[in-house]
Amino acid sequence: MVPDDSVHEDCQFLTGSPQRFAVLARLYDSPARPTDVCDSVDATRTTVQRILAGFSERRWVVKRDGEYCLTVTGRRVHDRYRDLLTELERARAVGPLAAHLGPIEEDVPAALLDPDSLTVSSEQSPLASVRRFTEWLRDVDGDVQAISPIVTSVFNEVAADLLESEIRIEFIIDHGVLERSATDFPTALERSLEHEYITTYVHEAPLDIGLALDASRVCLAAYDDRNNVRAIAESDEPAVYEWAESVFDHYLERSDPLEAAVSTS
Template identity: 30%
Template sequence: MESALSEIEFLALSPNRVAVLRRLADERHTRTDLAVATGASQATLGRILRDFEERSWIRRSDGGYVATATGELVADGFLDLLEIVEIEGDLRPIVRYLPTDALGFDLRRFEDATITVPSGTKPNAPVTRVLEFLRTAEDVRVFSHAFNEGSLTVIEERVSDGEMTFEGVFSRSALDAVADDAGLRRRLDSLLGAPDATVRVRDGEIPLAVTVADDVVHMLLRDANGVLQASVDTDDPTVRAWATETFDDYWEAADPVDPDDLAR
């Protein structure tokens, strides 16, 4: 293991080494190609190529260089690790709020995700982000432990105007919270009467707050006290497939909302 760690350190300490090996693993390059692509000096590039040849990671080919089979293996493994560490760095500030036990996909699927956190000037930024999607989406599905006032307003207005189809599954506690708020109750009453909307209630727990707006999956993340801490959204197809399957599971285990349940 010690020698393997030394080789990892050898690569990690030089961005130029990583850049050269990455390019040679993809295809043959001349020394001039590599100098232009990396910006490395000829002296630095010469040392890198000699070090790689000594390790049998590259070989000369038609006036240039290309990775060997073991060079490709090292490049693939190192670049995978680099990608994982970059993703981990993005997720580190919010990982404590991610319901990881309920996520049925590899966190690497968040590679291109957008993370939105509240700030002093935009304390509601995560909600604002989901409203952006709701204002343009034609098909929306939601499964959540809570109703968001802003989301419910946009959904009700767009469904009523014939601009959106909507299906939602909510926890019983979310429904009770709506029933206690006259404004939200009127919005939900209107939504329940719309032909392009269907809402169901689940007695069991829903540990997530997920909106699927067309091809985008958006998650609101709260802490143990219910305080909004961040949101994550992505159009990754694997995450979308997970969200669709999870919604279907909750939908099958839920019951249609009885408008009488909202009476207070």
Template identity: 30%
Template sequence: MRRQIRLPATLRFDRPYRRHPPGPLRCVAVGGDRRQNPNGLSKMHHQHEIVQFLSASPHRLRLLEHLRENPCSPSDITGALDLSRRSVQRNLSALADQNWVTKTDGSYQLTTSGALVALQYTTFLEVLKTIERCEPFLAHLPDSEHVPDLRWLTNAELVVVDSSRPYAPMMAYTSHLYECSTEAIQGTVPVLSRFHANVHTELLDRGVETELVLPRAAAERAVDLEAALHSLGCDLYIHDGTIEVGVTLTDHRGFVGAYDDHGRLRACVHGTNPELRDWAARLYERYRDRSCPLAGDLTGEHVP
């Protein structure tokens, strides 16, 4: 069953949403007209109108983005954006009505508000695009704490399962690890499979320092694989709870794997974005700090 997640604060690109206590609707007189005025409703309605205004014409955002670079005259804009002069003049007038552009000596330039709207609305659209692209990955994350800032996924590589490639995420993951040049690897392993064991065995043979966190249930189901890794010098930690996200850290790359309810890797994102890797490192450390090192005798006894 697919789980629903709450998206992180990334999408609230202007300010955090604050929930107000429930209360009765208030009415205020405006020019003889009585209108409902619940807390924040009128402002929210205005924000929706802003989005509708920008989406009403694809040229408006293009004009804002173009004017972010330099002030321009309508004729300059017409040539640069390949638009009719009438369209440019009409949309510039509409932007001026919003106080997002001003005209000085025949050239238009952005106001401070206009520059902020252009930047934040562009970011908003990029985040929506990332959500759509990464939906197969996001759909299998358990909650918002396991969702990285979506801006960090913009240029990340995404590999998902499909009917013709049921093991595509795992094959991409192991392929990158086989080919990577790194001195150390850390990771959480929700399910310890032969794929994981083989790639980490080779890396250990190369002298790569390896530290893995396993849920107790996965360790008990794969005692032989666990013993093989431990005998090669892999530092293993046992986590008494479930591990719902696979995280792997090399020297310069971070991997995040999303699993379904049956422990199958459904999607993997990875990249060299330092912020993505730092977030993955913090998530890994949270799991490791709540885990215990594996005892040397592999009898099932663990030391704190």
């Protein structure tokens, strides 16, 4: 069903300025006279009167004994618009993660799309996500399963420290990471082949996400087209952990042992 023009006009009226929703929110708390609304909203009396007239025309408010009161419809409009603002705020916060999730985006648990679970890189702090991901890895509890579409000296150093602590690692990379490791990080590649506590696999296609699991926690990393970490999300919820295990298993099924990949490269 496509709304008619009058509905779009009503929507445009409400969204035309922040003051309009502010007036609606003020009346949501209690009925008020225009002067009372002016005291609560950053708007002139003329602007408030114009807004109240627009609300009255749409039957979102009625005037009783000099006070403006929200109608049932006005309250519903307020509630739905507040929910929309909340969702837009959430979308803005989660955008750097959501834009780079590739084929798993439709299945990502809601807990990983909670702004409170995120660390996001920005122009002011371009390495925020990498630093937090590194901290997460250094603080692992138990063995680790991980997927990575990149290789860096920092991650190699963390992996070496984990292996020194006798933490077992199952690691999935792609052929691009394998080629760069052979060229730039031969010692780390040799360690992946020979160390008893790490088992590495090479995925059949390029990877587009990063994922790490320890005994109880999940860390999901999203990378941009240049393989920069744009955002990470963390969770220790059991449902998220089950999801992450299934994602890891899905990629593992489509990967070959590193030894086999090296022998054919």
